[in-house]
Amino acid sequence: MSDTVESTQSVETTTVDIPANPLGLNTGAGSISKVSPEISGANLPDGVRQALDILAELPAYATQIYTNNKRVVTSLGLILGLIVGVKLTLAILYAINEIPLLAPTFELVGIGYTSWFVYRYLLQASTRKELTDEIDSFKSEILGNKNKKA
Template identity: 30%
Template sequence: MASSSSSTFALSSSSTLLDSKAPRQSASPSSTVPLPTLPSPPAPSTQIRPWKSTAYCRRIARNVMAMATGEVPAEVATVEMAELPEIIKKVQEAWDKVDDKYAVSSLAVSGFVALWASAGVVSAIDRLPLIPGLLELVGIGYTGWFAYKNLIFRPDREALLQKLRETYNEIIGSS
């Protein structure tokens, strides 16, 4: 059972409580502490230097207009060739040699989707309770067997290297 008790408070002329609790202090205007003012937020970089973004946009628009007419601006051609690493140049040359770009693009997208799906399958298997440990043991066992069978003795190593060279030449097509 809950008992309810009521206590009465009486205030005297000096604003103190009679039931032995500390009096509540009222805040006077002189005892308030002002909060520090926050600094104004920094202006965005486009407002500080609008001429840079405007010049950049004008340069892009000029290059687009030049390319639409069929001419390549000299500054674009020199900048592109000077800044590109060698690997990107090789990739661009290989892409220019491709006849069926649609098929290559489709193959690349499907490869990316397959890689993404296989990562999802692996992560789903990894969440199962006993399977990751079992697969790890299988991997360790197969690695040990492969090393014993192909890497320990010299004739086995030479046979493995010969097989790898044959497979490489079969894929590449050179001898």
């Protein structure tokens, strides 16, 4: 008495030939077979079938939401990107701050540059005028020549 099982699913078989002795590790010729059964909707439970249907329609649904609400979706994406960027920047600064002697070195460099800037531009009236002229020329380059003095 023999029991036989019949299947209605089609089976795809892929055969890969292996060289007889690659790298001297294999002692004979052989082949690898990959059997992948085809998934049909008839064998799946209702919940799984519904989940697969929803996942199949998800890209079209997301595209529809984006086309209907481009400005809102773009704004939310930019806000989310800004939050991630700020968090990442703070994490990097915290990591740099934890390196021994690096934070005090940055503080000394900042104090030195601030001292030089005050000495160079803020102590004398002529250098303050030079600084305001440089700032005005920079603003006119960025904003245009609307406020140009004659």
